[in-house]
Amino acid sequence: MAQVHDVAVVGGGLLGASIAWGLARLGQKVVVLDEGDAVRRASRANFALVWVQGKGAGMPPYANWSVEASRQWPGFAEALEEQTGLDVHYQRPGGFHICLNEDELAARQRVVEGMYAQGAPEGYGLEMTSREDLEKALPEIGPEVVGASYSPHDGHVNSLRTFRALHEGLRAFGADYRPDHMVDAIEPQPGGGFVLHTEQGRVEAAKVVLAAGNGNERLAPHVGLFAPMMPTRGQIIVTERVRPFLHYPLGTLRQTDEGTVMIGDSKEDVLDDGETRVPVSTVMADRARRTFPLLNRLNVVRTWSGIRVMTRDGFPVYDQSASAPGAFVACCHSGVTLASMHALDLARRIRDGGLGGALAPFSARRFADAPETLLNSDAAA
Amino acid sequence: MSVLRSDNYDLVVVGAGPAGIAAAAAAAKAGATTLLLDENAGPGGQVWRGLTSTPLTNRDMLGKDFWDGQLELEKLRSSGAEVLQRATVWSIDPSLQVGISHGGASRIVQARRIVIATGAMERPFPIPGWTLPGVMTAGAAQTMLKSSGLVPSEPTVIAGQGPLLWLLAGQILRMGGRIDVMLDTTPKGAFAAALPKAFGFLTTPYFRKGLKMLREVRSKVRIIKHVTRIEAQGDGQLERVVWETAGGKRGEMASRLLLLHQGVVPNVNLAMSTGAAHDWDGLQLCWRPRLDDDGQTTVPGIYVAGDGAGIGGVGVALARGRVAARAALTSLGKSGQDADLSAARAELAKANRGREFLDLLYKPAEQFRIPEGDTIVCRCEEVRASDIRSAVDIGASGPNQLKAYLRTGMGPCQGRLCGLTVTELMAKARGTTPEQIGYYRLRAPVKPLTLSELADLPMEPEAVKAVVR
Amino acid sequence: MTPMFSHIPADQRPTLEIFVDGQSVRARRGDTVSAALLASGLDVRRDSAVSGVPRLPYCMMGVCFECLVTIDGVGNRQGCLIPVAPGMRVEIQRGKRELGK
Ligand SMILES: Cc1cc2nc3c(=O)[nH]c(=O)nc-3n(C[C@H](O)[C@H](O)[C@H](O)COP(=O)(O)OP(=O)(O)OC[C@H]3O[C@@H](n4cnc5c(N)ncnc54)[C@H](O)[C@@H]3O)c2cc1C
């Protein structure tokens, strides 16, 4: 059977778009199949941090992967701008996680120590900051702030513009992006290659990458893969535009390049993203104003909620299928942070046909109920 | 915010125009605890704006229709309903909790039933230059006239179509205001298309009023018919209006003020934010809430009355308000309301006559709804028609993906001034229907409120757990 | 500049004093801030928050948010919904709001 496409990427969110962009940049013929306009899309609902501190507590390779992502971001942002003319405003001034009382401070201290105890990456730089030092960076903090943790690798980006740049870039590379193409089923073909079924008809490709967010859980078994997901809902508040006042991103508060202030974020086991809950906004608003009392009089213009793409243990899953080689799956929460790795590193591995030993720890084989059909990454290497 | 008598009401009505006033009065009179909320300084909504405060106390100036409002207001006053002005409703959730902002503080009130009567707004009129200072809606001029006795006093062009346009022009002239030119954008042939429906129309008072209005304006203003293109030009403010007619004639006039109007559409933001289903109305070219016969939305307990339910005018709004209120009370088991409900339904049927005619006659032309080139579509975020067309090219299949690419609809007006244009423009660019394209997903707050108002609301332990972790 | 709008002679409401960027302006009781500004004859155009282009009120009914002004030190308020009060201090906005204002 003649393959029209080298790779079909299922899902056109940040994850799918980053991988597809990376593949197309390497000269692959890529088709991206995505759902329609009104679907859950974490790529439109996220907080836009490129965030390293605390990531990978309990899984050192993920901590490394996150630090590497932060290091690769400047080059990634540059490549996007060069291609599309869109400045995605990546900034890495370092970021703070603010503590509002001694208990929070002690808990944060334990997180920091834990990261070093498990073997932190080279040049990790995560440290606790006293209130006095914090005041130098953030003179407007409120009296309740007792301290923070700080990581030099943390930063933020305009994630919506990144999303758009990826889609513009895909088009410029000649990739075929198809919205309103929800994939119902995927059939591996006997001689290799895949047929993907959508309501608008079938699509054929030599390889397939599942990047359908929480939708991966349903699609993965079609090609002998495993993606156990545990989505949660997150809510975010955004204010009107104000002149720049906040020059560092905080874990739950940042000022965007457009001037708006974003306040995050909650975590609930509810999967209706059509609703935002006022009581949840109240708690978030209260923490924000205790952090910066000057925010009190700012107007809130919107709140929204999104469903996080989250694996069962919270760490990324990258795998290739043993029963249907050429089928890959990628799921993770932090699609903004990791976009650089997905575009520049993961895409190359997929083109080359194997994920390699470096990604072996991310195989879903780590879950006790994983099927036999997962190809371990070292074997593929 | 301690001004409210209670935290619990049988009925909360949002919007104190004709529909809201009628609904609140009917409900309170029947013994329901009723709260009527409105963000303006006084009651009246659009038609009766400034009812209690207008400087135009000479009764001829605003006409009988206006002063009829006082009768309805009297009924409201004697009904026992609690009324709060300058109160903005920024949230309604499916459990019928209503978020209210008043005097810089917010409060949540529990309702057993809700009537949303937030009325209509003028249809966006995205022509080149419509963001220039000096370009306003005709409705804005009417508001200034009714509530402040202000009329245009410099060279003025009024442009667009629809009964309201003529009514407003008539009111301004009668008050000694200035209008130099009227650019009538009613497409050629529209009148003929509407004529078969004229019968229903003839039996309503609209018709007589309509003729008188037309005559009055025609005698005083230079009228240019079948205008197909309008542009507002100027450097930092309006300096001249340029136009072209179907016959290919061009014209221009130096002016300080351009008043735009091409009909009104339901203001659906609050209703949509509750999750109530809305459908595209192919005749009125706008979104309408999906309602049962009594005005109940697809969210149980939430009703929509008045122009927010579909454009119908004052009579229809009053009738819809009463129908919704009585149906809400009936569902709460308040007895003795059934007779009233059927009377209200009959009133509504009568008031509805003639509407379809107006809709057909005044269906605005495509070029004034779906702009070309780099005309601004989203005023707040300054997004242009050409930006939207390029976003469609890279794969935006609807308003929500568009928002992600371009920030359309993310400014303070929350899509009110661009939403319809975006839906229709995308439908055309993608060769599909407005239904298929859909609308922005709207969520609370539908109107901005300060962070401290939000933060000062009561803390729920379960919400604290969702955030502090 | 002559104002685009003038009061009709029949309007006999009492006036009150407000301050627009520090300048004393007579407004009529019952007017909204936006109506008072448009009738004042002053240049009351604000600069937009996105690109700084000049804007004036558009809808006068609370939907377009073109009438944003700073009132008594609080920024981004909808002038078309707020009635004038004696001694009110109104500032025309220049671009984005400042935090704490
Ligand atoms: C509240 C919140 C805050 C966040 N904050 C951050 C942050 O600060 N930093 C960070 O790095 N990350 C953050 N994230 C996560 C980030 O947004 C996601 O990691 C990223 O968007 C995930 O990309 P995705 O492509 O996997 O998922 P999505 O963006 O959800 O995209 C999945 C796509 O797949 C499509 N799809 C699903 N099923 C099918 C099918 N069967 N056929 C075809 N298409 C299908 C969907 O329509 C969708 O377009 C946050 C997320 C949330 C919800």
Ligand code: FES
């Ligand atoms: S002028 Fe439109 S909201 Fe005030």
